[in-house]
Amino acid sequence: MKVYADGNLRYGVIGAGIQGQKHIEVIDLMPNTSLIAICDAQAERARSMALKHGAQHALVDWQELLALDEIDAVSIALPDHLHREVTVAALEAGKHVLLEKPMATSVEDAEAIVEAQKAAGTKLMINWSNRWMQAFAKTKERLDAGDLGDPLYVYARLNNTLYVPTQMLSWSANTRLPFWLICHRYDIARWYFGSEAKKVTAVSRSVVLKEKGIDTPDFYQATVEFEDGQVGNFESCWILPESMPYLVDSKFQLICTSGYVNIDPTPPVHQLATEEAYSHEGFLFGNVFGEPVGFVRNAIEHFVNCCLTDRTPMITGEDGLQITRALAAMVEAAETGEAVYL
Ligand SMILES: NC(=O)c1ccc[n+]([C@@H]2O[C@H](COP(=O)([O-])OP(=O)(O)OC[C@H]3O[C@@H](n4cnc5c(N)ncnc54)[C@H](O)[C@@H]3O)[C@@H](O)[C@H]2O)c1
Numbered sequence: 001m002k003v004y005a006d007g008n009l010r011y012g013v014i015g016a017g018i019q020g021q022k023h024i025e026v027i028d029l030m031p032n033t034s035l036i037a038i039c040d041a042q043a044e045r046a047r048s049m050a051l052k053h054g055a056q057h058a059l060v061d062w063q064e065l066l067a068l069d070e071i072d073a074v075s076i077a078l079p080d081h082l083h084r085e086v087t088v089a090a091l092e093a094g095k096h097v098l099l100e101k102p103m104a105t106s107v108e109d110a111e112a113i114v115e116a117q118k119a120a121g122t123k124l125m126i127n128w129s130n131r132w133m134q135a136f137a138k139t140k141e142r143l144d145a146g147d148l149g150d151p152l153y154v155y156a157r158l159n160n161t162l163y164v165p166t167q168m169l170s171w172s173a174n175t176r177l178p179f180w181l182i183c184h185r186y187d188i189a190r191w192y193f194g195s196e197a198k199k200v201t202a203v204s205r206s207v208v209l210k211e212k213g214i215d216t217p218d219f220y221q222a223t224v225e226f227e228d229g230q231v232g233n234f235e236s237c238w239i240l241p242e243s244m245p246y247l248v249d250s251k252f253q254l255i256c257t258s259g260y261v262n263i264d265p266t267p268p269v270h271q272l273a274t275e276e277a278y279s280h281e282g283f284l285f286g287n288v289f290g291e292p293v294g295f296v297r298n299a300i301e302h303f304v305n306c307c308l309t310d311r312t313p314m315i316t317g318e319d320g321l322q323i324t325r326a327l328a329a330m331v332e333a334a335e336t337g338e339a340v341y342l
Contacts, residue, residue: 010071011072012038024038025053026297026301029291030301035053043060046060073095073098073123075098075100075300076099076100080104083109083113088116094120101183102183102324102327103317104320105174107325110317111321114320124316125302125303125314128323129295131191136263148256151193151255152229152231155233156182156188156234157236158182158184160237161240163247165238174216176217177220178220178328179331182222182234182236187323189224193226198341199340199342200333200339201340202334204217205217208239251264269281
């Protein structure tokens, strides 16, 4: 087992946007982990996060961060389409890598990342953090215990409001819903089925976002037949009205030979009314007493603990490559109107 300097895993975060900031907050709190450097193309963002969380280096060039020999591990939280070059370079520089989902937006990119990881022999985890949501994790335990029989069918819906592609992400035209949203639920279905995609059919439509000048489809619906006979039906849109109480609308159903699971991850568990306004929130993650809690934190902690104790992370590069093949097939099937056989 590798012994890190002073027993500490020395850490860098590349991409300090919405998701990268969560990585920074969690790394800052973890024992035996030192946050050394933060990199973001927006210099002020890198600088303010470094100041707030005590990182020595605030950088705009990720190559400078990877050149820091003292860094053992990095999180990469860049826009979906920018994962390959930085991840390959990080692995070549001998760093352990926690790469945000999706692994990549093409099979070629995912293959290059897996090759680099094999050559480097360092750890690579793709952050499909929804596996750490209690409902999905508990379901996996009950499946593995044999309580539900064999899994046969998944229906999974994961939607966003229009705020996400129009305001939250400056780069929404550079990704597609299978990579941005469906990937979360596809990862869960594949994990439950223990099988790979064999045949993929899909449809998508471009109306609302196209009118707004954003070149990416409004919704996708994909049906995947797996090698062992299971079927998954995946659908995502990101044009729900912004008046919705949550950014996310989700529904997940698992039908087994002797069991059924129904998961609604965003119920209003907390109502709060003042004289001025009413709100209700799901509290799947967030901050309690100033510290991040929930599945986002748990997933990052898992990766750090794997580095510290020399274990293989739960979601490897090989998993990421298999998932990318299915997601890319959804995009291709929707574009061509033809079934894709893998
Ligand atoms: N695991 C999850 O549940 C989850 C949730 C949200 C987002 N994500 C993923 O995290 C990644 C980041 O998403 P986000 O919502 O934080 O996006 P974002 O746009 O908020 O952040 C991206 C950041 O990268 C920076 N950046 C862009 N190009 C750069 C470059 N060449 N060098 C350095 N910095 C650069 C931008 O300035 C920005 O701060 C995406 O791949 C997304 O799919 C994962």
